[in-house]
Amino acid sequence: xATIWTQEDIDELKKAIRSGRLSVSYAGPPARAETFQxxxxxxxxxxxxxxxVSGSTSSPPYRVAATKKxxxx
Numbered sequence: 001x002a003t004i005w006t007q008e009d010i011d012e013l014k015k016a017i018r019s020g021r022l023s024v025s026y027a028g029p030p031a032r033a034e035t036f037q038x039x040x041x042x043x044x045x046x047x048x049x050x051x052x053v054s055g056s057t058s059s060p061p062y063r064v065a066a067t068k069k070x071x072x073x
Contacts, residue, residue, distance in 0.1 A: 005049040013046050 009026045016024045017039065024042075025033045036042045 005052050007053055010046065010049050010053060013042060013049065017042050017046070 012026055013024055016022070022037070022039075022042070023033065023035045025031070036045075
């Protein structure tokens with residue numbers, strides 16, 4: 001079962017990242033605590049949380065190259 005994240009959970013994780021703590025408690029429901037091994041692990045979860053809360057299931061933005069026909073400037 002996937003965890004449903006909230007904006008409050010995101011805010012708690014951001015606070016922990018800013019303070020350098022590797023443990024975070026989420027109010028829930030369900031209330032839970034998590035201890036991370038590294039800052040990289042925390043940032044990866046934060047990205048996933050933001051993606052889920054924003055409802056973004058689309059692919060990342062992309063760029064379209066502009067080209068000119070011919071050799072002239």
